[in-house]
Amino acid sequence: xxxxxxxxxxxxxxxxxxxxxxxxxxxxxxxxxxxxxxxxxxxxxxxxxxxxxxxxxxxxxxxxxxxxxxxxxxxxxxxxxxxxxxxxxxxxxxxxxxxxxxxxxxxxxxxxxxxxxxxxxxxxxxxxxxxxxxxxxxxxxxxxxxxxxxxxxxxxxxxxxxxxxxxxxxxxxxxxxxxxxxxxxxxxxxxxxxxxxxxxxxxxxxxxxxxxxxxxxxxxxxxxxxxxxxxxxxxxxxxxxxxxxxxxxxxxxxxxxxxxxxxxxxxxxxxxxxxxxxxxxxxxxxxxxxxxxxxxxxxxxxxxxxxxxxxxxxxxxxxxxxxxxxxxxxxxxxxxxxxxxxxxxxxxxxxxxxxxxxxxxxxxxxxxxxxxxxxxxxxxxxxx
Numbered sequence: 001x002x003x004x005x006x007x008x009x010x011x012x013x014x015x016x017x018x019x020x021x022x023x024x025x026x027x028x029x030x031x032x033x034x035x036x037x038x039x040x041x042x043x044x045x046x047x048x049x050x051x052x053x054x055x056x057x058x059x060x061x062x063x064x065x066x067x068x069x070x071x072x073x074x075x076x077x078x079x080x081x082x083x084x085x086x087x088x089x090x091x092x093x094x095x096x097x098x099x100x101x102x103x104x105x106x107x108x109x110x111x112x113x114x115x116x117x118x119x120x121x122x123x124x125x126x127x128x129x130x131x132x133x134x135x136x137x138x139x140x141x142x143x144x145x146x147x148x149x150x151x152x153x154x155x156x157x158x159x160x161x162x163x164x165x166x167x168x169x170x171x172x173x174x175x176x177x178x179x180x181x182x183x184x185x186x187x188x189x190x191x192x193x194x195x196x197x198x199x200x201x202x203x204x205x206x207x208x209x210x211x212x213x214x215x216x217x218x219x220x221x222x223x224x225x226x227x228x229x230x231x232x233x234x235x236x237x238x239x240x241x242x243x244x245x246x247x248x249x250x251x252x253x254x255x256x257x258x259x260x261x262x263x264x265x266x267x268x269x270x271x272x273x274x275x276x277x278x279x280x281x282x283x284x285x286x287x288x289x290x291x292x293x294x295x296x297x298x299x300x301x302x303x304x305x306x307x308x309x310x311x312x313x314x315x316x317x318x319x320x321x322x323x324x325x326x327x328x329x330x331x332x333x334x335x336x337x338x339x340x341x342x343x344x345x346x347x348x349x350x351x352x353x354x355x356x357x358x359x360x361x362x363x364x365x366x367x368x369x370x371x372x373x374x375x376x377x378x379x380x381x382x383x384x
Contacts, residue, residue, distance in 0.1 A: 090316025163267030194269025238336015
């Protein structure tokens, strides 16, 4: 084989560019590949990234999807989108609001009487809007689960916890603040949002998301797995390093394969969906492009409050600053999988980034001052 043929074969193995944007994408392609390679060098086993526009897409990958076989991340790999699932559920509920079946100002107690009570928690004082915006003050039930150490995760990763039991764990603790007076990220909010959706519609929240979002947008690779610990093939395996118990300062331990786990602890409405970079981009561009919600409901979704450490937070949608203005999106994190994304205000350009680890850091290295995906998303949305 000629030298030039070998070089081209290597380049094609690293990067995919659709013909529609091939002539305009070389600079962006090089930037994305450099960013993906940097993420791997800094500690992520593998990376898959795709930028999507009306003219086509650019996709790159780096590292490995399986460290044992040393194989790359699959080009069309599925992954757990974790809390990016919240955007799907929020959009579903806003459709219900637009249909007059639900109000953002409805109190939780109207739909779930007596469910949020005790220890200073009061469902009569919390609105649906506050659930979707994380301004309810409710304690995060996840903080009560023993899954944050290696031993705890391996012991409990297949546990099943119902939505109602997750809420009971949360209201067993006093609220973090009075409803509407501050902002605090709590998965309990979306567990309750799923429960409200089911009361309003008489159907499971998953079926509502499928019928209102997944099928209309033809998201063929997006699945809602209930409590199944498996991810649809093909997929990268997920890896993580847990903090060594008793270490001070905290030290990350050995790398553990955490691929298999129940993603629906707490009912799943807070972050159990599986998807792909292509489907994720399709959803983001449709949402900001006005194809999912009527203008009035999209406007409600984009009403934000300050979210310390995250920028601004709307209803299941986060607004972040960038070098070219700003973007919307919602990250996601579960053991083994870290998702970052963003879409421009006009919905014309989006990016999905998937890492097969929640801890993309080399042992002993100082933690970065900014989230490792922030510059990557900025380059993807603002680069040329």
